[in-house]
Amino acid sequence: LECVHCSSTVGTDCSGQVKSCTDDQTHCQTITSELIKDGRATRGVFKFCAAAEAQNWIHREELLTTFFQLEIQICNTDNCNQGPGQITPRDNTPNGVKCKQCYVEHSEVCDTEETTECTGDMNKCLFMSGLVCNDGTDYYVCAQRVCTNLASPEQHPFYFEVTAGNIQKIEITEGISDA
Structure with missing residues (x-):
């Protein structure tokens, strides 16, 4: 091939x-x-x-x-990846799931009561901390809570950085209900 x-x-x-x-x-x-x-x-x-x-x-x-x-x-055929890459349009429709949302630089803690409404297929909450942020030159410590479409931490594209010790934590949780 x-x-x-x-x-x-x-x-x-x-x-x-x-x-x-x-x-x-x-x-x-x-x-x-x-x-x-x-x-x-x-x-x-x-x-x-x-x-x-x-x-x-x-x-x-x-x-x-x-x-x-x-x-x-x-x-899986010769040169089949020749054309442009694809970006599937996202669905901006609120899906009823809410996640805590925060972003803190130079800290591994990101605790908040502030929430956001997730959209489309993003029906889980992601917490990530460690050497996550980049200023264009170097990675530095930060923490964030966001909506995601991942079902487990192992699916995260930077999961290998956890075992390397650069990322402290990647955690996927269910969304918050209004109940």
Whole structure:
């Protein structure tokens, strides 16, 4: 199998070398990210060979005026990851789930009674703390509580950073009901 290998931080497409995958890499993969902060969107893309267990997947989280989405597309024919990455439009309809919401820099604590209404498929609450924030150069400690579509911490794209010790905690909980 041959796949396009490239990355870009300015848009959903890139062009690069076509590389032969190793025997345990049976898929081509395109990972597209979208970060919308205060109404401004930035997108990026990574394309490469992927292992057999890779699968199509969308990760979403939202906090105050920031929305983040990571979309993974898998295919298994030569150069099938050649075209632009895909960003599936989100559903902004409130889904009845509420989560505590906060964002604190230079702290691993983020306790609040303030809540937000989650939308679309984001029906769980995510708490994450540790070396999560980036100032463009380095990662630094912060904590946040957000709405997410993840069912378990292991699904988080940065879960490996927990075992590496960079992220202290990733916790997924049920939403808050008005009862």
